[in-house]
Amino acid sequence: MMTLHLLNKSPQSMSLYSNMLASLSDNDSILLIEDGAYGVLDAHCKIFKDLPDAVGLFVLKADAEARGLSERVSALFEVIDDNQFVELTCQNEKVVSWY
Amino acid sequence: MKFSLVVHSSPISQQSAATAFRFAKTALEAGHEIFRVFYYGDGVLVANSQIAPPQDEINLPEMWQALAKQYDIDLVVCIAAAVKRGVLDDNEAKRYEKDSANLVAGFELSGLGQLAEAIALSDRVITFGA
């Protein structure tokens, strides 16, 4: 049973990130949106790099582009568009929003 | 897939309200159903017809109104949250003896029961907050 976690704050919101990470199951996915997109910077990859391989890591393209992150997305993340965002919510059984 | 969205975020001061709209539009264009959008907390501010954004900024009330008309979606604004924040339909304006109503046409004031129903009847419930 897979859950999609939406996170919309920058890694500066450390307690939000730690609450979200504490809630992860192995096959869950994380989609960074809005200010959450800043999480793709290499400087923050330590938050994500030790997660199980089965955890999907995504960032929303519109938010990454708006914030000048297009050339700065860590290799850990897949950049997805709005259509793929919708698909992700279909593929996972529930969506938990962290904000 | 049948979605319901819960929007907590203010349409003016937070991006999240616009993300909710973009999600809804994308889902509808992809052939999914939006059962209900429930506006709660500061999310109710989107239903204020007195909002007058500058020309070069998005007008979320009008955008939701147009989307709801095109796809026949249910836009429900929590009545308690709305009244507290000065978003009133004719009934509430009368009840609270306010000068005028300002609820955007196409939105409806109702109770949290509508959220409970949306949760019960939707496949996915997505919260947009800030």
Next chain:
Amino acid sequence: MSDKKSILIINQSAPYASSKARESLDVALTCAIFEMPVSLLFMGDGVLQLLKGQQPEALQTKKHEAMLTALPMYDIDCLYVTSSDLKLHGLHSEDLAVPVNIVEQKQIASLIQQHDTVLTF
């Protein structure tokens, strides 16, 4: 309602400074009235909602603690906090206004799995 979907409400906000704490309980009560099973998880600052001895009179606002103690009347009695979040704020179960289930952080994932819908406040 057709099938009774179960709801997990995750609270991360302390009471009084933000309306979120109060809003989450209003949603919990409404869903419970519609006979939907509701559980509440208090994480991070959310744990502070449970602190007993709240005296908000000078703020002229409703006492959050009173709403919490009323929850069992609506059959909402599955309240969860993590031991790590209690420890974060230096609290113990005797500091709390209502009985709670203290769980380990690693149990949160299965709490989420056990419910049909998750709302966050």
